[in-house]
Amino acid sequence: MENNIEEAKQSIISKAPPLGGGGGSASIAVFAPATVANVVCGFDVLGFAVNEPGDEVVMRMTNTPGITISKITGDNGRLPLNPLKNTVSVSVQHYLNSIDRTDVGVDIELHKKMPIGSGLGSSSASTVAGLFAIKTLMGDETDSSTLLPFAMKGEEMACGHGHADNVAPALMGGFVLIRSYEPLDVVRLPHPPGLWCAIVFPDVDVPTREARQIIRNKINMKDAVTQWGNIAGLVSGLFMQDIDLIGRSMQDVLVEPVRSMLIPDFYYMREMAMELGAVSFGISGSGPSVFAFTKNEQTARRVTAKLQQHLTKIGIGSYTYVSTINDKGPRVIG
Template structure:
């Protein structure tokens, strides 16, 4: 029986000022999917661990199996597939939990089917998985989870995705405070009108951030990590957000912001040592105020998903 095990990484979407158009992958945490081919001609979701019973067991409603069903339908293939999903990351965290599951499933089935589609060609399937999970087919989590590195979504119609260079020595401190902010709620509270002056500031910061990554200018990256449109609204939902920003910068971070829709926060830093120092200081701030926290330190993951085991069919 042909089988595969795939790890897909968590992601930091928006990267401060790049709402819905920027995101990068990290090395940890992430989700793991194990997939076996069989003769049933059905896609089944046989095991889910780590979700505390919160995810749907119906293959048509769960992100990981739904994208596999759509992929096989696209190929015109009737193939039996048994799926096991091992959630290794928190829900509603702003770390791209649903996108990691979808990407791991897509990479797994594509490998088992002989790699018929490129990673770029898998992206629309992953985006539809996001639509199923949170009602919006955005790509700022699934694109970096699938392609690795820092990704710019230049356009959604038509889809135009650009993988940007990542400077050496850049490290990320990532913290998930144990408070839940559903993505739908975090999108609902956003304003639908903004001042032109705020838009101009935001455009300058997005351009500066992209330029900083492309030229390896870490100080420019730090100066450009300012979001005047989304962050001020969402920061209200995150305990001690502005205190944490002050702490992060005081301990050497280049910049600090919200990961995705929150409540996770991240700080980009020069080097792993600084990132660990920042992460520890932020963890101490939350813990001392009675808030549980998961802490991760990672460089930017330029590879994306990883096949960790592949077993050929026996004869």
């Protein structure tokens, strides 16, 4: 991780404007999108961004050096205002340190527009929104991908593991493959324009740290070969814009069999989704959110409606989202 940050630092410093002013306006509001990580068979190496939900950060330059967090909404008091313990402020501080701008003062408002602990990259969306905001305020015109190591630092604080399969698509948009972590090598993948995603978040608690702890540390060769073939098939389907190949490649024999036990009626919901016309179904990130790929919006909405209806029937509240893949990543909204 330290090597990745040093490489990002050198890239930013070499291309950034001269020090002096903050660059840009005195305040900015940024939206960053939710993401689906793993994409069933691609544990820790695949992810994509969606149009909704997401988080918003409002950032203002101040006359006092340092970072403050003046407001957090939508979190029910769960997130810390202490800038040393919040993923947004910590990652922003890493960025400012990298460009030798510890003299800068910023105040942050974080508005959670998506559920925490949903498996949809809640911490990633907040962190990316903050990093994109400070980058813009500082007049930094380097590519957004240079922010990735700093975003991973936020992930490390949030869940104990600095993986990139949420923050990379949130930051870069689209569908991404993390080919390597040391050195960090992220590849943006194409995808069929007609690919729709149906997401259902059952309102149950599946903490990311605990979800990682139940995963097996050792696997047999037969399962590994099956998983490699599915990842290769999924990536091939994306390049070939073959939704059917994408669908039949999205099978996980390593992680899903364990994590599915934490999600009520997971296999029954998968059966329902496939019968309704979905081409694939799986867990988003560490769960409990589940998602399905479909060939059109109508099928996606039918899937979310039926799954939500089922969850209500068994006494579980839920949230639903329907989206194409978001190719833009974070954006300025004010």
